[in-house]
Amino acid sequence: MKTMIRLEAASFSYDEADSSKTALDDINLEFCEGEFIGIAGHNGSGKSTLAKLLNGLLLPTKGDVTVLGMNTKNENEIKEIRRNVGMVFQNPDNQMIATIVEEDVAFGPENLGKPPYEIRDTVDESLALVGMAEYKDKRPSQLSGGQKQRIAIAGVLAMKPKCIIFDESTAMLDPQGRKELLDTMHRLNAEEGVTIIHITHYMEELITASRIIALNEGKVAFDKTPRDAFSDLSALSPLNLAAPEVVQIADGLKIAGFPIEGTALSCEELVEAIWQLKQSL
Amino acid sequence: MNDITVGQYYPVDSPMHRLDPRTKLKGVFLYVMGLFFVNNLYGYGIAFILLCVCVACSKVPISYVLRSLKPILMVIVFTSIINLVWTQGNVVWQMGFIKITDSGISLAANMAARLVLIITGSSLLTLTTTTVALTDGIEMLLRKVPLLSKVSHEIGMMMSIALSFIPTLTEELDRIVKAQKSRGADFESGNIAARAKAMIPILVPLFVSAIQRASELAMAMESRCYTGGTNRTRMKELKYRPADHLSMTCLVAALAACYFTKALV
Ligand SMILES: Nc1ncnc2c1ncn2[C@@H]1O[C@H](COP(=O)(O)OP(=O)(O)OP(=O)(O)O)[C@@H](O)[C@H]1O
Ligand SMILES: [Mg+2]
Numbered sequence: 001m002k003t004m005i006r007l008e009a010a011s012f013s014y015d016e017a018d019s020s021k022t023a024l025d026d027i028n029l030e031f032c033e034g035e036f037i038g039i040a041g042h043n044g045s046g047k048s049t050l051a052k053l054l055n056g057l058l059l060p061t062k063g064d065v066t067v068l069g070m071n072t073k074n075e076n077e078i079k080e081i082r083r084n085v086g087m088v089f090q091n092p093d094n095q096m097i098a099t100i101v102e103e104d105v106a107f108g109p110e111n112l113g114k115p116p117y118e119i120r121d122t123v124d125e126s127l128a129l130v131g132m133a134e135y136k137d138k139r140p141s142q143l144s145g146g147q148k149q150r151i152a153i154a155g156v157l158a159m160k161p162k163c164i165i166f167d168e169s170t171a172m173l174d175p176q177g178r179k180e181l182l183d184t185m186h187r188l189n190a191e192e193g194v195t196i197i198h199i200t201h202y203m204e205e206l207i208t209a210s211r212i213i214a215l216n217e218g219k220v221a222f223d224k225t226p227r228d229a230f231s232d233l234s235a236l237s238p239l240n241l242a243a244p245e246v247v248q249i250a251d252g253l254k255i256a257g258f259p260i261e262g263t264a265l266s267c268e269e270l271v272e273a274i275w276q277l278k279q280s281l
Numbered sequence: 282m283n284d285i286t287v288g289q290y291y292p293v294d295s296p297m298h299r300l301d302p303r304t305k306l307k308g309v310f311l312y313v314m315g316l317f318f319v320n321n322l323y324g325y326g327i328a329f330i331l332l333c334v335c336v337a338c339s340k341v342p343i344s345y346v347l348r349s350l351k352p353i354l355m356v357i358v359f360t361s362i363i364n365l366v367w368t369q370g371n372v373v374w375q376m377g378f379i380k381i382t383d384s385g386i387s388l389a390a391n392m393a394a395r396l397v398l399i400i401t402g403s404s405l406l407t408l409t410t411t412t413v414a415l416t417d418g419i420e421m422l423l424r425k426v427p428l429l430s431k432v433s434h435e436i437g438m439m440m441s442i443a444l445s446f447i448p449t450l451t452e453e454l455d456r457i458v459k460a461q462k463s464r465g466a467d468f469e470s471g472n473i474a475a476r477a478k479a480m481i482p483i484l485v486p487l488f489v490s491a492i493q494r495a496s497e498l499a500m501a502m503e504s505r506c507y508t509g510g511t512n513r514t515r516m517k518e519l520k521y522r523p524a525d526h527l528s529m530t531c532l533v534a535a536l537a538a539c540y541f542t543k544a545l546v
Contacts, residue, residue: 052500055504057500057503057504079506079508082503082504082505082506083506086504086505087501087504089497089500089501091494091497093449093494094449094494094497094498094501095497095498095501096445097441097442097445097498097501097502097505098412098413098441098445099290099411099412099413099441099444099445100411100413102516103411103413103516103517106515106516107502107505107507108505108506109516110513110514110515110516111505111506111507111508111513112506113512113513113514114514115514116514116515116516116517116518119514119515119516120516123516137292139290140445141448141449155505156505159505159506
C-alpha cells in the first residue's frame with residue numbers, strides 16, 4: 001500500500017518559549033492510502049494537534065510530517081498538501097464560509113483557481129456524493145447539524161482529496177446524524193477509495209476501522225486493529241477510553257464465568273459466540 | 282433576527298434576481314443620489330413607480346419588502362414631527378405654541394418620502410441579491426476605485442464573513458442572555474449606568490466566543506487552500522448581459538425624468 005502521510009519523530013509544542021511542554025511528543029506513524037483510521041484519546045491528549053499537523057495547519061517543532069512525499073514545512077507545496085488532505089471540524093457553524101450551500105462547497109476549488117465550468121461540475125458531483133444535491137440553494141442556517149456536516153464534507157470533496165480528517169465531527173450530532181455521517185465516511189472510503197482519519201470519543205464508531213490509534217499525553221499509547229484493541233480492556237481504562245457496549249457485555253460475561261471465545265465486535269458476533277458456547281457446554 | 286430584512290435574501294428566481302449585482306449596486310447608488318435632487322410630487326411619483334416596477338420584477342411579496350421599513354418607522358415619524366413643528370414659514374395651522382407652516386409640511390413630506398424610498402430601494406437590493414453576489418459585486422466595483430483596488434478582495438471577504446456570522450452570533454447572544462438571566466442577572470431595572478454595567482457579562486462572553494469562532498473559521502478556510510485573493514477564480518463569474526445594459530439605461534432615463542420634473546413646477 002502506498003504511504004499517504006508519514007510522521008517521523010514529530011513533536012509539537014504550543015509554548016514557543018518552553019518547548020519541553022509538548023502537546024505531541026516524538027510521534028512516529030504511517031497512514032496508508034485507502035485505510036480507515038480511528039484516533040482516540042481523552043481530552044487534551046493531543047488529537048486535534050495531531051490532526052492539524054497532518055495538513056500543515058501546524059508545523060512540527062521537531063521532526064517531519066510528509067504527505068505523499070511532500071514535507072509540510074515546504075511552503076510551495078502547502079496548497080497541494082491541503083488539497084490532498086481535507087479536514088472536517090467539530091462545529092459545523094464555524095466552518096461555513098459562504099451563505100449559500102453551493103457557494104460554500106465551491107470555496108475550495110475556487111481557491112485552487114479552477115475554471116468556473118469545472119467548479120460547477122465538481123460542486124454538483126460532491127453534493128450528490130453526500131446526498132445533499134437538492135439543498136444546493138439553501139442557507140446553512142436552514143439545515144440540521146448533520147446536514148451541515150455533510151455540506152462540510154462536500155466542501156472538502158470538491159477539492160478531490162485523497163484523505164479526509166474528521167476531528168470529532170460526530171460530537172455535536174444526535175445518534176441519527178452520527179450514524180448518517182459515519183455511513184457517509186464508510187461509503188467514501190469503500191467506493192471512492194478516500195483515506196479516512198476519524199477522531200472521536202465514541203469507541204463504537206471505531207469498531208469498523210482498519211486501525212485504532214490511541215493517544216495519551218501526546219504520545220501514541222497503542223496502534224492496533226479494533227479486535228486487538230478491544231481484546232484487552234485493561235489497556236483501555238488507564239487511557240480513559242470506554243470500550244463499546246458489546247465488548248463490555250462480552251467482558252462482563254467472561255468475568256461472570258462464561259468463557260466466550262475471541263473478541264466479539266458486533267451484536268451478531270456476540271450472539272454467535274454465545275451460541276457456540278452454549279453448544280459446547 | 283426576525284425583524285431585520287436588510288441582509289436577508291429572498292430566494293426566488295426573477296429578472297431582478299438574475300441582474301448582475303454590480304448593476305443593482307450602481308442602480309441603488311444612483312437611485313439614492315437621484316432622490317436627493319427630487320423636490321416635487323411628480324419626481325417622487327416617477328421614483329415611486331420606478332420602485333414599484335422593480336418590486337414587481339423581483340417577485341418578492343410586498344409585505345416582505347415593507348417589513349424593512351418597520352425598524353425605521355419611528356425614525357421617520359420622529360423626523361417628520363420635528364420638521365413639521367420646527368420649520369419657519371407661513372403658518373397654516375396653530376394651536377398654542379405649536380405652529381405648522383407650509384414649508385414645514387413640504388420638508389416633512391420630502392424627508393419622509395425620501396427615507397421610505399431609500400430604505401425600500403436598498404432593501405430590495407439585499408432581498409434579491411445573495412450576500413455572496415453582493416460582496417462579489419462590491420469587490421469588483423472596488424477594484425476600479427484607485428485607493429481601494431489592492432484590498433478589494435479582503436474587503437469583500439470580510440463583509441461576506443461578517444454577514445454569514447450574523448445568525449450564528451445572534452443565536453449565541455440569545456443563549457448568553459438566557460444563561461446570565463438564569464444566574465439571576467437583571468437587565469431591566471436600574472438607571473442607565475446600572476443597565477450598561479449589566480451588559481458587560483453579556484458582551485465579554487460574546488466577544489470571546491466570536492474570536493474563538495473566527496479562529497476556527499480561519500483554520501477551516503486555510504485547510505481549504507485559501508491564500509487570499511490572488512489566483513482565485515469564482516464559480517459564478519460576474520458578466521454583464523443585455524438585461525443589465527437595458528435596465529441601467531431605463532434607470533438613468535427615469536432618474537433624468539425625475540430631475541427634469543423641476544421644470545414643471
Ligand atoms: N491553541 C493552543 N494554545 C496552547 N495550548 C493548546 C492550544 N490548543 C491545545 N493546547 C494544549 O495542547 C494539548 C493537546 O490539545 P488538543 O486540542 O490537541 O487535545 P485533544 O485531544 O484534541 O482534546 P479534545 O478531546 O478536548 O479535543 C492540551 O494540553 C491543550 O491544553
Ligand atoms: Mg480536539
